[in-house]
Amino acid sequence: MLKADSRDPAAWPRLLLTLLALALLWPGIQLSELDLGVLFQADSQNEMGRFVSAFWPPAHDQAFMQLLLKATLQTLAIATAGMALALLLAVPASLIASRALSLSAASRGGVPSLPGRLLRWPVRGLLIFLRSVPEIVWALLFVRAVGLGPAAGVLAIAITYSGMLGKVYAEIFESTDQRPAHALLQAGSGRLAAFAYGTLPNVAAELLSYTVYRWECAIRASVVMGFVGAGGLGQQIDLSIRMFAGGEVASMLLTFLLLVLCADQLSRLLRWRLT
Amino acid sequence: MRRLINLLLIVVIAFAVFASFAYLELDLAELGSANSLKQMGSYVQRFLSPDLSAGYLKAIAHGSLETLAMSALGTLLAALFGIVLALPAAGRFGWPLQSAARLLLNGLRAIPELVWAALMVLAAGLGPNAGTLALALHTTGVLGRLFAEALENTPPQPAEAIRLQGGNPLLAFCYGTLPNLAPQLLAYCLYRWENNIRMASVLGFVGAGGLGQMLYVSLSLFQEAQASTVILAMLLLVFLVDWLSAWSRQRWVNA
Numbered sequence A: 001m002l003k004a005d006s007r008d009p010a011a012w013p014r015l016l017l018t019l020l021a022l023a024l025l026w027p028g029i030q031l032s033e034l035d036l037g038v039l040f041q042a043d044s045q046n047e048m049g050r051f052v053s054a055f056w057p058p059a060h061d062q063a064f065m066q067l068l069l070k071a072t073l074q075t076l077a078i079a080t081a082g083m084a085l086a087l088l089l090a091v092p093a094s095l096i097a098s099r100a101l102s103l104s105a106a107s108r109g110g111v112p113s114l115p116g117r118l119l120r121w122p123v124r125g126l127l128i129f130l131r132s133v134p135e136i137v138w139a140l141l142f143v144r145a146v147g148l149g150p151a152a153g154v155l156a157i158a159i160t161y162s163g164m165l166g167k168v169y170a171e172i173f174e175s176t177d178q179r180p181a182h183a184l185l186q187a188g189s190g191r192l193a194a195f196a197y198g199t200l201p202n203v204a205a206e207l208l209s210y211t212v213y214r215w216e217c218a219i220r221a222s223v224v225m226g227f228v229g230a231g232g233l234g235q236q237i238d239l240s241i242r243m244f245a246g247g248e249v250a251s252m253l254l255t256f257l258l259l260v261l262c263a264d265q266l267s268r269l270l271r272w273r274l275t
Numbered sequence B: 001m002r003r004l005i006n007l008l009l010i011v012v013i014a015f016a017v018f019a020s021f022a023y024l025e026l027d028l029a030e031l032g033s034a035n036s037l038k039q040m041g042s043y044v045q046r047f048l049s050p051d052l053s054a055g056y057l058k059a060i061a062h063g064s065l066e067t068l069a070m071s072a073l074g075t076l077l078a079a080l081f082g083i084v085l086a087l088p089a090a091g092r093f094g095w096p097l098q099s100a101a102r103l104l105l106n107g108l109r110a111i112p113e114l115v116w117a118a119l120m121v122l123a124a125g126l127g128p129n130a131g132t133l134a135l136a137l138h139t140t141g142v143l144g145r146l147f148a149e150a151l152e153n154t155p156p157q158p159a160e161a162i163r164l165q166g167g168n169p170l171l172a173f174c175y176g177t178l179p180n181l182a183p184q185l186l187a188y189c190l191y192r193w194e195n196n197i198r199m200a201s202v203l204g205f206v207g208a209g210g211l212g213q214m215l216y217v218s219l220s221l222f223q224e225a226q227a228s229t230v231i232l233a234m235l236l237l238v239f240l241v242d243w244l245s246a247w248s249r250q251r252w253v254n255a
Helices: A011-031 A036-040 A042-053 A062-097 A114-132 A135-146 A150-175 A179-186 A191-228 A233-242 A246-274 B002-024 B034-045 B054-089 B095-110 B113-124 B128-153 B157-164 B169-206 B210-220 B224-253
Strands: none
Touching (some): A036 B128, A042 B113, A062 A114, A062 A150, A062 A191, A062 A246, A114 A150, A135 A191, A135 B034, A135 B169, A135 B210, A150 A191, A191 A246, A233 A246, A233 B113, B054 B128, B054 B169, B054 B210, B054 B224, B113 B169, B157 B169
């Protein structure tokens, strides 16, 4: 089709690869019932148009603003309380799971003995399980177990984040220089003392900055978890969407964006301050 | 002075934690009391016998495939829209379009997938279609920004050489810029796909299809045996994806 000097030698293989990929994806299109046309149908456009046109102006009457403030504070409180509970579980679990405090590793060049490795596995497995189930699934389960409201959100964040924090803490302990802690262990100090004076000074900054970053994530997560009834801003957004109250959805989405932005700035400030 | 400020910070953080517990009126003693622990225990017990009958496993397989299809198509659509938006966002068509495209990408990215899904369920009806669209919209924002940054950082010389030889802008982009860019774009797409598989399995909570919807329905009907099978399937999916991505990264990226 083209002259010899401007022909692309790789055109055919690329075309065939694309066709192959499309053939593989075809059942996927059937499965996911993908239909972009539905967005351009008249009735769904009417429906959507009416909903979106109510976005402006965002709702801002007195009663709603008070509700909004309450929901925002609740979201912040869920994230903070959830993180506090998560730390209660994550810190001991990371100390147990980490190889950094292994007595047998101190005299074996950093590799714990077989029983040492086997004994750490249950804790590691627990942490893997806690963080592998998504937080919103935990929230859904806790809503069934303890009822609608912020308690479910707090517990869901506490569980998922203890899994994540525990694993990352354990890895941070292992990734730093092991020699101070090993020296202390071999000189006969207890494990906690070896941790506090051998490992912690090296890793404190990293631990803090990761914790603050996770707190920021917890705020986002607590908004999302509201959609299954775990309190906070998300629950209000879900309610307003169901009532087709476009103005309320708009002002809550704006609040959410503002909250994320503020949390981002605050966490940057804290990290800069504490490290 | 620095010590004093740090001390103050710690006091403020401790105060914030206590204020949170007080504000939420969380009664941890009540939650930890024997009665509620017994209730939770019996609730957990109902999850311990997952429903492994052949018919239900078939439904689970269908749900998992639906989740995979949603995430794959959502990511693919997002990659297409993302590259279309990334070109103006990288400043290829002048600054008014650049700032408009950036604003659009930021907006798409800032709203979480689940909120998009709730909105799309309104627009497109219940089912996996809404989930696919929601994933596509959020991921467009993420990929568009990553693509735009990759475009800005790619060396311009090959494309310029083609332009100077008389090739049109499209050819210059396809044969000068894209070959350098393609591995990076592909890596970003795969990374997002991995994220989206996880996300697709929970989007169903607002009615957007896949495993999430099965979990939500069976929990609402108090069918804990079925729910625990769905959770197991989700875990399996996540482990599979983790393993596959770790393997492919070692095989293709670090080679």
